[in-house]
Amino acid sequence: MNRYLFLIILLQTISSLAQNEANIWYFGQNAGLDFNGGVPVPIDDGQLNTNEGCSSISDENGDLLFYSDGITVWDRNHLPMPNGSNLLGSPSATQSGLIVPLPNSTTIYYIFTLDNVANDNGLRYSVIDMSLNNGLGDVTNEKNILLITPIKESITAVNQANGNDVWVVTHGMFNDEFYSFSITDLGIDTNPVVSAIGHTPTNNLEAIGGIKLSPNGSKIAIGYANSAIFELGNFDISTGRVSEIITFDRFATSPVPNNYAYAFEFSPNNKLLYLNNNNLGLFQYSIQNFTETEILNTEVPISLNLSLGPGSGLFYGQLQLGPDGRIYSAISARSSLSVINNPNEVGMLCDFQLDAVRLAPGTQSNQGLPPFITTYFFTTINVENVCVGDSTLISLNTQRDALQVEWDFGDGSTGTGVDVSHSYSQEGNYVITAEVFINSQTFTFSRTISVGTTPTATTPPDIEACDDNGSGLALFDLTSNDSFILNGQDPNAHRITYYENRSDLDNGLSIIEPDLFMNTQAQTTQRIFARVQNTMGDSQCTQTTSFEIKVRQSPETGMIEPITLCPDESIQLTVSSSFDRIEWSNGSRGPSIEVNEPGSYTAVVINDYNTISCNTEVTYEVIEPELVDSFEVLVENWSINNNSIEVVIPDQDDYEFAVNFGPFQDSPIFENLRAGVYEVLVRSKYDCAELSQLVNVSTFPGFFTPNDDGYNDIWNVNNPNPDEDLQIFIFDRYGKFLVEINSNGIGWDGNLNGQPLPASDYWFRTVLTSGREYRGHFTLKR
Incomplete structure (x- = not known):
């Protein structure tokens, strides 16, 4: 009995410590990729050509x-197994398959396959026996065995609490059910x-989206693509049950097409969740405080897709934890994988690098990466403080307790214990090896680290930028301070990230586009923080500094109206002398220039600050009007009081008018004039010319009373021109x-041949000098 118990414990221990299966x-x-050397090496001998799902x-x-x-199914020689064709999975499924070894067996494996978009083939399994086909393996007759349908395109697995058996977990379609299949020996x-x-996914497109268990099996995450919903819950590795599900609709209101919560991965320490949204980008969540509000409050956009839109920008695919403790991200149609270098770190300290691992020539990443039993990644070597001279903390992350561990730090030094510390004296790549001793059995794990020197962050000068529109805001190129901050350090070996404030620095929320940063506080000085990081591999060797950005006011000149230049004259153009410098388009400098020709004259007014000069252009349009040398006057007269004068001249709006030196007006018409000689004055509004002309306004009385009382006894026209x-x-x-009668004569006394005519209306006719004839009538009153 004791011997049997020892065998079970040993097998469980071996299962919980194994990790090379994912190499x-x-x-x-x-x-x-080949991880056997501790770092991923690109390989090009694979026969897969799949858009999404894959397994290895x-x-x-x-x-x-x-x-x-x-x-x-391809064997290790990259040839299809004899019975390895026509499995009923789909390369277009988010996770088209997962491979699980039969516990306590070295030859039997299950390959689980899933159909896409909830089609009928559902979740099936086939058995592979590695003792067949001369040790290359083959699919047995236990092939395409249906487990359940319809099903989501989602599958994950984790060791059970006994460290030996396995849970394979998926989710149904058109119901709210998680299915946990137990695999034992x-x-x-x-x-x-x-x-x-x-x-409950109710639309076939909600079948899209992955599922992932955390390395320790305590948490589970799943996405439902078409609804943009994702969920996070607790998982019990003893019972296989899912509980305390939190449903997030955080992306459901986004207008971006293909806005899918597509892929998930947990940090090796099980404290952080990473999510790839197909079109929005990569997000991080802290899951230690397990409520919807607290989790959403920790959201950090690690890599945003700034081009947002169908058919453009990056299309983020699968996430997968690697044997080296990093998380790898597939981005569709790329010749590289992107990497989260320090997935246990909160915020931007996780160090996401786009296109960090170059793939072999002629190959490319699409949306998929192979999934594994997540427990494979729960035995890892954790390293912190990897800088020259630091006390580097090294520990073995595993499910087993009370292990005896002997360490080789890769520089000739050794140590003993599950958690140890060591100080490296030089930069370089070091292979840390852990020998784990359990019940007379030895297990070896290794991890390659890069030790870097803590960089120097020199305080750079403040950056000034001009406010060109009066908003108090300006664009700053923060990267212009890179060379000052590095101060001679190799830019290829260091990365600089910038932060809006101290809080963002502490939380790792860096400015996404530091070369196009707009200040967030108008017309105030803002302090920017910069972190310098040594980019050697695992290195978190950093130093910070800060500087100020200042918005400087550009000169304000106001609107300049067009200026008139009269013929044969000159004018002076003047800008306020309150500016530091003034440069004219004709080469002159100073506040004023004198011009004698029409045209455009530009003055650049400049205010000088510490590191920049802010300028504003002001343009003077100098125009020379076309003037006339004569004008025509139309006179409407021969009425008692309602006589008028109208001036007719081209470009009337350029002139103003007056009669008899009265006030000038814009209208060329003068009304209600009495008889008389009028001097009509015309002058340009530009004060360039003034013309005059005399005109007569003639009238006649409407009645007369020839009764010898000395009032209105004679009738005659009122002609103000004695020469006419x-x-x-x-x-x-x-x-x-x-x-x-004659206009210059005495007039008519109302008599004819010495006899008075009766009171009545009488008519008259006169011919003007111009030949124009005028007729009118008046009343004789007795």
Whole structure:
């Protein structure tokens, strides 16, 4: 009995410590990575050509066994297994497959396959026996065995609490059920543990989106693409049950197409969740305080897709924790994988690098990466404070307790204990090796680290920028201070990140576009923080500094109206002398220039500050009007009081008018004039010319009373021009000619041949010098 118990404990220990099974990855378009050397090395011998789903598995030594796209299984020689075709998975499923070894067996493996968008093939499994086909393995007759349908395109796995058996977890379609299938050394229990909790996917496109268990199996995350919903819950590795699900609709209101919560991964320490949203980018959440509000409050956009929109920008795909403790991100149609170098760190300190790992030539990443039993990544070497001279903390992260561990630090020094510390004296790459002793068995783990020197962050000068529109805001190129901050240090070996304030620095929320940063506090000085990081591998060697950005006011000149230049004259153009410098377009300097020709004259007014000069251009339009030398006057007269004068001249709006030196007006018409000689004055509004002309306004009285009282006894026209003696012919009301008088004469006394005519209306006719004839009538009163 004791011997049997020892065997079980030993097998459980081996299972919980194994991690080399995840050392070879095949994915995308013939792409692959080999982690056996501690760092990923690109390989190009893979036969996969898949847009999304893929799976691969190695043995305990890290040697490739086989891999699949959900339809075909290739052996380690990259040839299809004899019975390895026509599996019923789909390369277009988010996670088209997952490979799980039969516990306590070295030859039997299960490959689970999923159909896409909730199609009928659902979740199936096939058995692979590595003892077949001369040790290259083959799919047995236990092939394409249906477990459940319809199903989401989501699958994940973790070791059970006994450290030996495995839970394989997926989610149903059109219901709220998580399914946990138990795999023991007896095989698959086809009756899953069902947890009915959380969101119900009702649309086939909600089948899209991954699922992931944390390395210690305590948390589970899942996404429902078309609804943009994702969920986070607790998982019990003893029972396989999902509980305390939190449903997040954080992305549901975004207008961005393909706004899918697509892929998930947990940090090795199980404290952080990373999420790839297809079109928005990479996000980080702290999950230690397990409430919706507290989790959302910790959201950090690690890598935002700034081009936002269908068919443009980056399309973020699968996330997968690697054997080296880093998280790798697939981005569609890229020749590299992106990497989260320090996934246990909060905020931007996690150190996301776009296109960090170059793939082999002729290969590329698409949306998928191979999933693994997440417990494979729960035995890792954790390292903190990896700088020259620091006390570097080194520990073994595993599910097992009370381990005896002997360390080789890679520089000739050794140590003993689960948690140790060591100080490196020189920069370089070091292979840390841990030998773990359990019940007379030895297990070896290694990790390559890069030790860097703590950089110097020299305080740079403040940066000034001009406020060109009066808003108090300006664009700053913070990266212009890079060379000052590095002060001779190699820019290729250091990275500088900038932060809006101290809080953002502490939380790792760096400015995304430091070369196009706009200050957030108008017309005030803002302090910017800069962190210099040594970019050698694992290194978190940093130093910070700060400087101020200052918005400087550009000169204000106001609107300049066009200026008139009269012919044969000159004018002076003047700008306020309150500016530091004034430069004219004709080469002159100073506040004034004299010009004698029409045209555009530009003055650049400049205010000088500590490091910049802010300027504003002001343009003077000098125009020379076209002037006339004469004008025409239309006179409407021969009325008693309602006589008028109208001036007719081209470009009337350029002139103003007056009569008899009265006030000038814009209108060329003067009304209600009495008889008389009028001097009509015309002058340009530009004060360039003034013209005059005399005109006569003639009238006649409407009645007369020839009663010798000395008032209105004589009738005659009022002609103000004595040089024009008009002949006037008077008629009675029946048209009978009565008498002829002259405008310069005495007039008519109302008599004909010495006899007074009766009171009545009488008519007159006169011919003007211009030849124009005028007729009118008046009243004789007795």
